[in-house]
Structure formats: structure tokens, C-alpha cells
Amino acid sequence: MYDRIVDEPRLTHRWLLAEGESAPRRLREMAAELGEHYGVGFSQIGANLYRDGADGVAWHGDRVARERPEAVVALVSLGATRPLRLRPTGGGASVAFPLASGALLVMGGTCQRTWQHSVPKTAASGPRISVQFRHLYPGAPGVPSSA
Numbered sequence: 001m002y003d004r005i006v007d008e009p010r011l012t013h014r015w016l017l018a019e020g021e022s023a024p025r026r027l028r029e030m031a032a033e034l035g036e037h038y039g040v041g042f043s044q045i046g047a048n049l050y051r052d053g054a055d056g057v058a059w060h061g062d063r064v065a066r067e068r069p070e071a072v073v074a075l076v077s078l079g080a081t082r083p084l085r086l087r088p089t090g091g092g093a094s095v096a097f098p099l100a101s102g103a104l105l106v107m108g109g110t111c112q113r114t115w116q117h118s119v120p121k122t123a124a125s126g127p128r129i130s131v132q133f134r135h136l137y138p139g140a141p142g143v144p145s146s147a
């Protein structure tokens with residue numbers, strides 16, 4: 001995701017907790033509680049702002065997947081309801097998850113390798129923020145490649 005080019009008109013930010021960056025308290029609390037629940041140490045928090053329907057993100061799998069056989073990516077959706085779609089990697093029928101404000105979607109197992117996800121552009125939408133929680137992977141910023 002972060003090292004290759006996908007169509008992503010939207011505004012993004014990341015906090016790298018593993019590098020000692022401090023995210024807002026609420027987000028750190030969410031990372032801690034979700035991590036405890038899913039049994040992983042979330043070490044980075046991402047936030048995307050989709051300003052309107054013209055913002056979106058094209059089909060992709062998150063980079064964490066290529067470094068690990070399995071990965072947990074948890075995301076919390078805030079604001080306008082936008083569908084997050086999932087399809088088998090490379091194509092095929094997709095399934096849509098309309099994420100209302102406050103919805104939690106967790107992608108686990110091999111999902112980032114064997115499936116792709118996207119948030120398609122749409123004719124009209126109010127603003128939406130997606131907050132994602134990802135865990136350490138070798139070679140990630142601040143993580144030795146042997147980690």
C-alpha cells in the first residue's frame with residue numbers, strides 16, 4: 001500500500017507508534033483495546049479522510065500482508081457511510097460492506113494477500129474518516145528486517 005502506486009485521492013496520515021510517535025490519546029486507547037482483543041500489538045495507526053464522493057482508494061492489499069503470512073488490520077469508520085468492497089486478489093465478484101459511522105471492520109488471516117479491498121468513488125458523499133490499526137512487520141519503519 002505505501003510502497004506502490006494505487007489510485008487514492010484522499011488525505012492520509014500515519015502515526016508510527018513503533019518509532020515513538022504519539023497518536024491522540026483516544027486512538028492510542030483504541031489501539032490498545034483492539035490489540036488486546038485480537039491478540040496483536042498494533043504499532044501503527046493510519047487515518048484517511050475521504051472529503052466527498054470523489055475521494056476513494058483503488059483495489060489493493062495492505063503491505064503488511066507481503067511481510068507476514070497472516071496479518072490483522074482493524075479499521076473504524078467515522079462519518080458518512082461508504083462501502084468497503086472486497087474481492088479475490090486479481091479480480092472476481094466483490095462483496096460490499098457499507099460501513100456506517102462507528103463500524104469496526106477487521107481483516108485477518110491471509111486477507112491482505114488473497115483478497116483486495118477498495119473504497120470506490122461515488123456520485124455524492126459527505127466526509128468520512130477511516131482509522132486503521134496495523135501491527136509490526138519486518139522492514140517496517142523502525143523495525144529491523146529480522147523482527
Ligand SMILES: O=C(O)CCC(=O)C(=O)O
Nearest residue numbers: 001048062075084119130
Ligand atoms: O477507507 C478505508 O476504510 C480503507 C482504507 C484502506 O484500505 C487503507 O488505507 O489501506
Ligand SMILES: [Fe+2]
Nearest residue numbers: 001061062117
Ligand atoms: Fe487498505
